Amino acid sequence: MRRLHLDEVIAPVALVVAAALLGTLVSISTQTYFTDTLVKVSIVVALYVFIGNSGVLSFGHVSFVALGAWTAGVLTVPPGEKPAIMPNLAGFLQHRHVDNVESLILAAVVGGIAAFLVGIPLMRLSGLAAGIATFAVLEITHNLLQYQERIGPGLNAFSSVPETTGLRQAALGAVVCIVVAFLYARSRYGRLLRATREDDAAARAVGASVYRQRLVAFTASGFLAGLAGGLYVHLLPVQVNSVYLDLTFITLAMLVVGGATSLFGAVVGALAVSALDSWLSVAENGTSLLGWHIDLPAGSAEIVVGILMAAVLILRPSGLTGGRELRLRGVPWRGSASRAQG
């Protein structure tokens, strides 16, 4: 019998729970940073499901986050307030209203369907062509959401969406993403896809269909990205530019900094980069560490994060975790010889 290696899922879940518990100890204003971090964990885990297992770089996943956010947002704004935020909304969306959990499920489903439809043509590509094509998906989604006011607020922010994503919901969402990612990675599909990542020709020779395996992973990760988008819109008033380039860069960087080929790496990367970024943002308003008073100029958080991301990539290109899962016992998994191919 194949061992399930439950410790591979326990370690990332434990990290998420620890982050959430730590978040209960701090003030309400600081708590937002923890919640935001946990949503980022969901996005990065969604990225891992496709990029980590397939080795193909995707810049398009934030468009599924955006679609998830749009779905959950449009359906949970109180109907009375819809004309104010979304005056040109299509008729069938004007009176539909769902509750929090339903909106998250629908966000995930829309993300999954969109990823499946986009994946049907795109998964035939690999390497740089795949990277640019997924980037094109991001550009198209951004452009359409920005100007199509029949399906959302256009350039306005999603204000008055119920703010239901607190620490608990964000942590639960992240755990759901981690468990789905783990089950996928341990399944037949996940194993076949990793085989194509390690050696495309050999995997084809034993009968693995690269196209089909990538499509499955792309759909699964689109599903999780949609869920993360739903969580995001319930956290803060999402606007079209908050689910665009910056979010794409930071989440990809989190994945690569943590170690793209492992679930543990995805979670560690998201937590480490978020923790640093949040702490620096706080330090911009003045804080103290070990008795030193620190007051950084505004905007320096991005600079320090940029320098550290570049430094990690240069000094430790396989990421903080080396792209390995955390095993509590036994030999560490050695399967990460080759990393994600762009």
Next chain:
Amino acid sequence: MTVTWQNLADGLLLGSVYALMAVGIGLVFGVLRLVNFAYGQLVMAGAFALALASQWGWPAWAGIVLCFAVVLALSAAMEWVVFRPLRGHSPAVMLVATFAVAFLLQSIALLWFGSLGKIATSLTFLGRFWTIGGVDIRKIAIVAVIVAAVCLLLLSVLLERTEIGLHMRAASMDFSTARMLGVRANRVISFAVLISGALAAVVAVMLTVQTPLVTPDFALRDTIVVLAGVVVGGLNRPIPATLGGFAIGFATGVLGGALPTDQSQYLPTFVFVAVILVLLVRPRGLFDFSRTVERV
């Protein structure tokens, strides 16, 4: 939709600028297998140099010298600090590392100059119109086409007729074999990075004439579009890459002017749908007719 001569001139202008950016990105990719996403930030740095020079009241030529100095120094630093340690790593790691550099340079510009940006005024005379046969054409459009043609000509002479050019071509064909045959890796790569930087400086001058307001995200969108164009054209060879850059610039420039506003707002959608379609039909590049296939 009616296409006027002025639309065509705008298309030629943007096409020439994007062709130069495509060459700059393609040269570095040739020797390093690295897609430099931070290329736009080199252009942005050059544009800020021009803006500062005009703010200090420097003459136009001094501003251009400063622009070249800043961009070349920054390119050399990028090669030294980032590209060299990353050499030989997987393309994904290198690409994300150049993301980090792009993000970093943009944040520095934001901290230094603020989000409102600065205005480069010293070269505005090139932005005025010339009337040729009843058609108003901005001088910069003609200057850009000539400058791009001269740059590409010089570059092809350099690649075809000089020793370092031969080394660069050999290195981009097969780096390890070229090294075994006596090509010095560091020299070739530094040279390619510097030429690519010089092209970024030229692009900075031309783009600031077109849009004098320089903000920290200056040239960011252009880089994304050029990258798409380069991959659509065929990144492995210089001429297809340049053609790809030119084609996407020309199409964007002409359509952006000729379409009515309610359609031109969806221009990115049209362009990127076309990009996806081309990639699906010809994943190795629209203009790449070579027959080499990646070996297993």
